[in-house]
Amino acid sequence: MKSVLIVDDEKSVRDSIRMILEYEKFDVQYAEDGPGGIARVESGDFDLVLLDIKMPGEDGLKVLRRLRQGHPDLPVVMISGHGTIETAVEATRLGAYDFLPKPLDSDKLVIVARNAAEHHRLVTEHRRMQVMVEGKDAILGSSRKIRDVIATIERVAPxxxxxxxxxxxxxxxxxxxxxxxxxxxxxxxxxxxxxxxxxxxxxxxxxxxxxxxxxxxxxxxxxxxxxxxxxxxxxxxxxxxxxxxxxxxxxxxxxxxxxxxxxxxxxxxxxxxxxxxxxxxxxxxxxxxxxxxxxxxxxxxxxxxxxxPLRDRPDDIPLLASAFTEDICQRNGMAVKRFSDGAVRSLQAMEWPGNVRELRNMVERLVIMTPGSYIEASHLEPGQGGGSRGAGDDLLGAGGTFQEFKDRAEAAFIRKQLEASGWNISRTAELLDIQRSHLYNKMKKYGLERRG
Ligand SMILES: Nc1ncnc2c1ncn2[C@@H]1O[C@H](COP(=O)(O)OP(=O)(O)OP(=O)(O)O)[C@@H](O)[C@H]1O
Ligand SMILES: [Mg+2]
CATH class of the missing domain: 3.40.50.300 (P-loop containing nucleotide triphosphate hydrolases)
Incomplete structure (x- = not known):
């Protein structure tokens, strides 16, 4: 149901608008003056505000300005009495959605209210889609669990x-x-x-x-x-x-x-x-x-x-893997590669202690290292460009460049010290004689964390 707030000091105007819009299945609420209207908007969830221009105390334009600042997406329709038409025009310049002259024409009221509410729905919907679907910071995933997270975000964000x-x-x-x-x-x-x-x-x-x-x-x-x-x-x-x-x-x-x-x-x-x-x-x-x-x-x-954790929502892996692949190929100017169904199933069967970040890193390694345009399950086996990493890796047998060897050695050493000190970062930093923040950055770089 669409909800509308009427801000008008005249009871007769409020009552007639209410009657007309309630008949049109709007949920109608009202305030008698500007400050009251603003307070209602702050605490409620409206699709539309009908705002009288001439009111004692704070006038409609002042209220409009404040609403535009705090709630730029909320459509505000001005109600203008005799002699305030010019002000109403000024109001549309300030961002009012439209204006209705008094005495109110009920047909026009209904049309404007419907359009404004629909406009509001589209703007909010668009903003939501933009945030969730586009850009590098989109939260991807279609599992029940991630959809619940997104629903909570939407509810608390405003x-x-x-x-x-x-x-x-x-x-x-x-x-x-x-x-x-x-x-x-x-x-x-x-x-x-x-x-x-x-x-x-x-x-x-x-x-x-x-x-x-x-x-x-x-x-x-x-x-x-x-x-x-x-x-x-x-x-x-x-x-x-x-x-x-x-x-x-x-x-x-x-x-x-x-x-x-x-x-x-x-x-x-x-x-x-x-x-x-x-x-x-x-x-x-x-x-x-x-x-x-x-x-x-x-x-x-x-x-x-x-x-x-990613292991609890394997349904998200196909979507994440293909989005990461696309992004990585594009960044590196490569033709888009694809994971075979078998490869996707292998990804879904993995534990992912480093979660989505680890998945992204592995996809990146696979995309770069695998020749041809298909990544098969066999490419995911250790030593095949993807591969698992961690303390268990044979340092010397793993191959790669000198830098990669040094990184592996450093990661293994730091992990050992962390384990020795019970994963106490401050103590480990002392043992290694490096800054805590420096240690922290290394842990992040190598994805070092306590297991289990
Ligand atoms: N649902 C998702 N859709 C797309 N990318 C994701 C998703 N979740 C995480 N990522 C990507 O994974 C990486 C890690 O995400 P992020 O930094 O938000 O995790 P974090 O929980 O803050 O990690 P940390 O605990 O290490 O601080 C980022 O590159 C991020 O873009
Ligand atoms: Mg973080």
Whole structure:
């Protein structure tokens, strides 16, 4: 059912519009003045607004401006009384969908309302399709599980609620965060990403909140933090499970107060930021081990979205493999190759500890290394260009270039140290005598993660 909001101070006008549109199966609601109308729009889900131009207090044009800013896709039809026709024309210039002169002609009202509501449906539908289907950040997949994820994204995106995205490495958490931002009212403003694991502990505070000149050694100038940069938009706190307790306390405060303070500063800077967080860690476990704050967890986890591992949705593999193949061939100026049905079945039978990222990498290797235009199941066997990788690989027997050998050796060595320290990143970094963030980047590069 289409829903319409009438904003008019005259009861008789509201009542007659309501009668006509309810007969046309619209769900009709109303507000008596501008501020009331804006409040209704903020809390409701309308397909159309009918807005009177002349009202006591805030007039229709003012309200129109505010609606256009916050809800650019929502059609607004102006209702103009005697002497306000010129204003109505001005309103269409400001982005009003159309205008209706008083006294209202019921046929015209019905036609305009229907068209505007249909226009709204098409615009929203188009925006949704654009986000899900096009571009490099599309979330591909047709399995029940991924469709559920997409449905949740669509539902929460237009609101300002915080979302916590969980899932294994490479499962698509970042894509989810990006889709939420793109489908939100904040999409015209920046999406700022912070990888909490890649930033050294001592720098995370100034990264998030900025710093004043001279706040610490090396702070030669003043700098805005990510919270400030994300003002009006979305802040994506990636790998939140790796944030130090100290930084967690500061983030909690910023969320509670909607204000931030630069390191070394004393001014409270208000910020309007929607926060999306992601992690591959089990946060309740981390809370149990006193590594993560429970209060922050509850603040972030208003809507949880769990991205299921690829092995639980093998139905998505044919689509993902062919989309990746197409993309990779195009990027490399190659004629498009294809996977045989047998090869696709082999891909579907695999475990994919590195999830979609691992699938993409393997498809890339296969597409580049396999001669001919068909990739067969036999090409997927180890040593055939695709092949499995990991600690079990025979370092010397695997062939390849010198660089590939060095990478394999490095990956195997790091994995061994990680295992020795129980996958504690800080401890391993100490053992290897490298920066934690550096270790983290290497782990990412080689797809190193705890198994099982
Ligand atoms: N459903 C999907 N459709 C298309 N591409 C996908 C999908 N899911 C993941 N990918 C691709 O897989 C790669 C990894 O995705 P992404 O970075 O979003 O995962 P992640 O969960 O954030 O990983 P990490 O835990 O390592 O941070 C990216 O190249 C992404 O484009
Ligand atoms: Mg990620």
């Amino acid at each position: 609101t300002d609620v915080r979302v916590l995205v969980t899932g294994e490495n490479g499962s698509g958490k970042e894509l989810v965060a990006k889709a939420i931002h793109r489908l939100s009212r904040r999409s015209g403003k920046p999406l700022i990403e912070v990888n909490c694991a890649a930033i050294p502990n001592e720098l995370i505070e100034s990264e998030l909140f900025g710093h004043e000149r001279g706040a610490f050694t090396g702070a030669t100038g003043q700098r805005s933090g990510k919270f400030e940069l994300a003002d009006g938009g979305t802040l994506f706190l990636d790998e939140i499970g790796d944030m130090s307790l100290n930084a967690q306390a500061k983030v909690l405060r910023a969320l509670e107060e909607g204000k931030v303070e630069r390191v070394g500063g004393s001014r409270q800077i208000p910020v309007d930021v929607r926060v999306i967080a992601a992690t591959n860690k089990n946060l309740p476990e981390a809370i149990g081990a006193n590594l993560f704050r429970q209060d922050l967890y509850h603040r972030l986890n208003v809507i949880p979205i769990n991205v299921p």
